[in-house]
Amino acid sequence: MDWTTEIKAAAGRIAGHIQITPVMQTLGFDLGYPIEMKLEHMQHTGSFKARGAFNTLLSQDVPAAGLVAASGGNHGAAVGYAAHQLGHKARIYVPEMAGPAKIALIRNTGADLQVVSGAYANALEQAQAYEQDTGAGQVHAYDAPGTVAGQGTCFAEWQDQGLAADTVIIAVGGGGLIAGAMAWFQGAKKIIAVEPETSCALHAALAAGAPVDVEVSGVAANALGARRIGSICFDLAQQQRQAGHLTSLTVTDAAITAAQTALWRKRRLLVEPAGATALAALISGAYQPAAGERVAVLLCGGNIAPDPLA
Known part of the structure; x- marks a missing residue:
């Protein structure tokens, strides 16, 4: 695919x-x-996900049955928002672990919200069943070309804004965002993939040589809690790691929480744990730049729970 x-x-x-x-x-x-x-936590609905949602909806015909999506929270809010803006109906499946703040955010978009037991994978199963039963259009959270290309616009935009860093540090869940980064930069930047130790689908896949199921838990699980990395992301990551352009690492929940606290106390930036995960790699020392290496960090989500102003 010509990702550019x-x-x-x-x-x-x-x-x-x-x-x-x-x-x-x-x-x-x-x-x-x-x-x-x-x-990017200042994007519509509080995360980069609006990019992939709008790109998917605007690049295909939406069935009469509307749209369906499974989400840990942020993707569902983005699809609900994009559907509302474009005049489509949407059903969103989320797991209970999405939490009250993200569930309320999705509900406020006007989407038909279905809260299910379990984790993201359980929500995806029900969304796929609804798609089969009704013919609704599936908007995948991370493993679809339209989603990846939409997330890639974040990095094209950043480059237009004068991104001068040698290294870009990005949190990983299912892999749509970092796949967009790899697809756009194509080795022009070193990319550091950061995941929680307790939700590390990409790190486990790279170690195993293929996507594998992982257990999911921890403070960022409602955003970075994919059980298995997307195939698009895995293929790009395997290629770029072999070429020396990608490093995969993990951080502890304590490191994520410390980074989240530092962003608020030092810069008055209020982000969710997933939004602080990339910075956690620097603050914890999990990634230590070389002398003179210029680093950049993406803050990917701001839907903190509980919502302090709800």
Whole structure:
């Protein structure tokens, strides 16, 4: 697939529907070097997911039965929002572990919300069954070309904003966001994939040589809790790791919480645990840049629970 062409087309398609999110430079984390951060938690519905949702809906015919999606929370909110903006009906399946803040966010989009027992994988099973029964259009959270190309627009946009870093650090759940980054940069930047120790589908897949099921738990599980990495992400990651362009690592829940706290106390940036996971790699020392290496961090989500202003 010509990902550059696909991502450029997606950027044109979703222009006017998504928010161009700001970038900031900071020395505020006592690391001894500056960090460039893209504040994608300021996107519509509080995460980058709106990019993939709008690209998918705008690049295909929506069936009369409407749309269906499974989500840990953020994707469902994005699909519900995009569907509402474009005049489509949507049914969203989420697991109970999504939590009250994200469940309320999805409900407020006007989507038909179905809360199911278990984890994201259980919600996906029910969404797929609904798709088969009704003919609704499935909007996959991460493992579909339209989703990946939409998420890739985040990095095309960042590059247009003057991204000068050598290394971009990105949190990983199911892999749609980092797949978009790999598809766009194609080795032009070193990419660091960061996952919680207790939800590490990409790290486990790279170790095993193929996607495998993992157990999912921890503070970021309602956003980074995919049981199995997407095949698009895995294929790109395997290629780029072999070429020396990708490093995969994990961080503890304590490191994630410390990064989340630092973002609020030092920069007044309020993000969910998943949104702090990439920064956790730097603050914890799990990733230590070389002398002179310029680093950038993506803050991917801001739907904190409980919502402090609900």
